Amino acid sequence: MTSPASHTPLVFVTGGVVSSLGKGIAAASLAAILEARGLKVTMMKLDPYLNVDPGTMSPFQHGEVYVTDDGAETDLDLGHYERFVNTRLSGLNSITTGKIYEAVIRKERRGDYLGGTVQVIPHVTDEIKRCIDAATAGYDVGLVEIGGTVGDIESLPFLEAIRQLRIERGQDMAMFVHLTLIPYIAAAGELKTKPTQHSVKELRSIGIQPDVLLCRSEQPLPDGERRKIALFTNVPEKAVISVIDQDNIHKIPRWLNGQQLDQLVVDQFRLQGKAAPVADLSEWDAVVDAAEHPIDEVTIAVVGKYVDHKDAYKSVGEALKHGGIRQRTRVNLKWLEAEDVERGGADTVLAGVDGILVPGGFGDRGFEGKVLTSKHAREQRVPYFGICYGMQAAAVDVARNIAGLEGANSTENDRATTHPVIGLITEWRTQSGDVERRSEGSDLGGTMRLGLQEQRIKPGTLAHKLYGQDVVGERHRHRYEFNNRYRTQLEAAGLVISAKSMDDLLVEMVELPQDAHPWFLACQAHPEFLSTPRHGHPLFVGFIRAARERKAGGRLLNESSLSEVAA
Structure with missing residues (x-):
């Protein structure tokens, strides 16, 4: 004592x-x-x-x-x-x-x-x-x-x-x-x-x-x-x-x-x-005044695996609202099951929303729905924000549908995939180059990348514009990573790797060029854990602003006209 x-x-x-x-x-x-x-x-x-x-x-x-x-x-x-x-x-x-x-x-x-x-x-x-x-x-x-x-x-x-x-x-x-x-x-x-x-x-x-x-x-x-x-x-x-x-x-x-x-x-x-x-x-x-006197309103689809139990995405929902508070915008959340996208089709299920967020998750259930969601947002030019599994789904989408890597997947869902664009580090970072396979008895409580880690942001990217910094720290919770063996192919297909770990080993953020898509960004970390109602988070603020711009018919908003809460 x-x-x-x-x-x-x-x-x-x-x-x-x-x-x-x-x-x-x-x-x-x-x-x-x-x-x-x-x-x-x-x-x-x-x-x-x-x-x-x-x-x-x-x-x-x-x-x-x-x-x-x-x-x-x-x-x-x-x-x-x-x-x-x-x-x-x-x-x-x-x-x-x-x-x-x-x-x-x-x-x-x-x-x-x-x-x-x-x-x-x-x-x-x-x-x-x-x-x-x-x-x-x-x-x-x-x-x-x-x-x-x-x-x-x-x-x-x-x-x-x-x-x-x-x-x-x-x-x-x-x-x-x-x-x-x-x-x-x-x-x-x-x-x-x-x-x-x-x-x-x-x-x-x-x-x-x-x-x-x-x-x-x-x-x-x-x-x-x-x-x-x-x-x-x-x-x-x-x-x-x-x-x-x-x-x-x-x-x-x-x-x-x-x-x-x-x-x-x-x-x-x-x-x-x-x-x-x-x-x-x-x-x-x-904060209360901004929430109760909005100047705008957007609808955001959250396409996840546990939406019937919204507490599973508590921080995501709060961070989206914080992004709206920063610009006096009411954020209406449309919670959607990824499996419903698989059954009903992305064009139907995701119709009428101003932005799409795909949050984290584990396991193969609903993953194909998340990939279809990324494809829909990319092709229809809907603002897309992928978090953790949402970034991995975006990488698989680009690999399959732009880079032509048929059957591309995460080894979490298909260990025999011919193009493991997402995998455990031990599956693609080996001395011999041979792929190692995860053992059946691995300890699920001890194989995660967890906690605050710094990453270096690439100048000239959307991510750098939003953060306004060269190096940022974000919290992580995941096992599977972007496979470095596919960096060159996916970059050639148009995917921008906008942030990497400080040792240059791990891909932290990806996006599409803004001349190809108005706002398409995904990160391996969980930025929702650092968002607060008084300060927000730059990625969520930027995402809600992009949703507002889409709702306004693609017209860029006059930033000086926003009645934002003082930083």
């Missing part, structure tokens, strides 16, 4: 009644307000599942795997955190029960516990506390979200650990914020507080008394219900915060600030000397 002098005040956010109430957004919004008061803030997520990380979990079950700079595969809530605060997070900020038990067992195997019996208390709870301290050290405030719902058996070690922290460090170093549901019963015309009372009772039964209640409801909490909740939960009335449904999540920081939630934190942690007297939320107000 760290010394008391280095301890960071911690806000623990728990949830009750039902899941999916929005703990992550609520915690991120509070962090944004505290940051707007000049405090240095960090966040972390404690997830109760036994997987070491979400990297091998199904997108249908768990949603997006969010990747940090250091290559950690984390819960999608870390994406919310990074979009709301300026702190860049790492693997330290994403803890699972599996990661905790893995660490404890490793210590036991090497004899760290000196032959003692290893137990949940104190060994597991001590490891949890150690991880919390490691992730939050050096900050003014750390916000820690506990996954799951109070009452779940899986979350008990985490709850016990934070209970101990409160006892060990006192209430001026640990604060409990509990998010609950206040359901509205339409037949009775009433908001019901009983579920919240029972949720707090459950929390108190394990030794945790909340300092603040965030009461999620469809309408503002009347004063009478607020007083009732305060009375029955032993929470001060001013700390019973109404959290109503919002049509725009970026309104939540201002809403919570209006009820002085940030002041409750500042007062309890005695941070008056560090925090500004009021929060400067002007950037968030500008």
Whole structure:
């Protein structure tokens, strides 16, 4: 454990009644307000599942795997955190029960516990506390979200650990914020507080008394219900915060600030000397204003493999909206299954859209639909943005339909393809030149290119124009790469390699010349992970602008006329 002098005040956010109430957004919004008061803030997520990380979990079950700079595969809530605060997070900020038990067992195997019996208390709870301290050290405030719902058996070690922290460090170093549901019963015309009372009772039964209640409801909490909740939960009335449904999540920081939630934190942690007297939320107000007063509107097709579960593409959807916010443009997302393109034909399924984005994915299902999508966008001159698998699909499209490489494919989908334009590095970078084949028993959790890596942008390309830089860093999550043996052939067919890794080995971005296509660009990395509502991302801003220009009949927009949010 760290010394008391280095301890960071911690806000623990728990949830009750039902899941999916929005703990992550609520915690991120509070962090944004505290940051707007000049405090240095960090966040972390404690997830109760036994997987070491979400990297091998199904997108249908768990949603997006969010990747940090250091290559950690984390819960999608870390994406919310990074979009709301300026702190860049790492693997330290994403803890699972599996990661905790893995660490404890490793210590036991090497004899760290000196032959003692290893137990949940104190060994597991001590490891949890150690991880919390490691992730939050050096900050003014750390916000820690506990996954799951109070009452779940899986979350008990985490709850016990934070209970101990409160006892060990006192209430001026640990604060409990509990998010609950206040359901509205339409037949009775009433908001019901009983579920919240029972949720707090459950929390108190394990030794945790909340300092603040965030009461999620469809309408503002009347004063009478607020007083009732305060009375029955032993929470001060001013700390019973109404959290109503919002049509725009970026309104939540201002809403919570209006009820002085940030002041409750500042007062309890005695941070008056560090925090500004009021929060400067002007950037968030500008984001909301741009979203609510658009000057234009576009429709973007997202052609993916998991669109029935949109959380699998959470960051992509948010980044597209951020690109619109930067130019006061409403972005309507049309989610399409790649297999529907295969069945219905690209011309029919993709008719009427202003731009097409093909996101990442794994496996052969729907890949041919992604290739057809690239071909359609290329031939119909629709702005195309390929990300990860979307770049690989574009490379296969150009190989098959322009370079004449019949049967070109990725070895992920066809190991016997005669033209493996996409493959594992070991399949095309060998001493003998012979193709090596991936073993059937390869470890899916340990064969990825992960995390932030720099790439060099080729001058004169669309990519260079958008970034305005020679070298940029983007986050990666993939196994298969553009096969260097086909660089010359595909470049001769008109494909521009606009970015490569710093050692010149790996192709990072491709595009078509702008005299051949108005906006056709694809990247191997995942730029959506670095997009925020306040700053956007240059590739997404450029893509939405290209969609606007297509909608305007190909007319170039007058940049000076755009009412863009100030950078």
